[in-house]
Amino acid sequence: MIDVALASLIEDMIEKAGAEGVVEFWQRVGDNLAGRMGKEAYLGWTSFNVAVRESRTAFSIEGEVTPLTDMAITDIDGDVVGYLYAMRQCCYVPTIFRTRFAVGRMSPADQAVTNEYNENVHNIAVCNFCVFHERFREEIAKNVTIAGNPLACLLLATRGWSGETKISSKNVVQVNINEDHVRALLRNYECVYALVLRGARIKGER
Known part of the structure; x- marks a missing residue:
């Protein structure tokens, strides 16, 4: 019932505010939720990655994350200034499948919001929930420190429920990771992002 209501809500919002308005709404949701998660501090990458594996960080609210x-x-x-992190399944995918089972298809509003975000913000979204996900992680990263240094989050790749994939070439270049390696990760994961020390001068960055 909640899933069907969510689909209806998105349809109603896009009718009243348009796709651009829904994008702004999801970004505000990401900002607000991140602001309520509090700050985290770790001595180094090892302790942080243990916390990620044990689901003890704000990043874990989305679901199981693998460092x-x-x-x-x-x-x-x-020197190591970051790592890649991946989610085997986006937490929104079960909602998508339950909605399709209940109402027969996803609302066209989902694709409209996705297109708006891809065309005007960042060409990485495979569903409208990616808008919230990306902003939430970006804001959470600012509140997490490794050895006193805040993090930056770069969304690298996504795979949607239909099999569609997106690679952020601009972000892949920033972390000096081979794009083919990132694409290969999408065989096993639906979302791949990088966490790096904010302001780090990354080797090979162009």
Whole structure:
């Protein structure tokens, strides 16, 4: 019932505020939720990654997140300044499937919001919930410190329920990760992002 109501809500919102208005709404939701999560501080990447695995960070509110510790991001001095993180399943996917089962299809409003975001903000969304996800992570990262340094979050790749994939070339370049490697991760994960020390001079960054 809640899933059907959510689909109806999005339809109603897009009728009243348009796709641009819904994008702004989801971004405000991301801002507000991140602001309520509080601050986190870790001595180093090891303690942070343990917290991620044990679902003890604000990032875990979305679902199970896997630190890809074999894909470290280094700075120009060779020091580790970040890692890739991945979600096997987006927490919105079960809602999508339940909605399709209940009402037969997803609302066209979902695609309208997705298109608006991709065309005018960041070409990475595979559903309207990606708008909230990206903003939420970006704001959460500002409240998490590793050895006193705040983080920055870069959404790299997404895979939707229909199999559609998106790669953010601009973000992949920023963390100096091979785009083919990121694309390969989408065989097993639906969402891949990087967490790096804010302001780090990443090796090979262009």
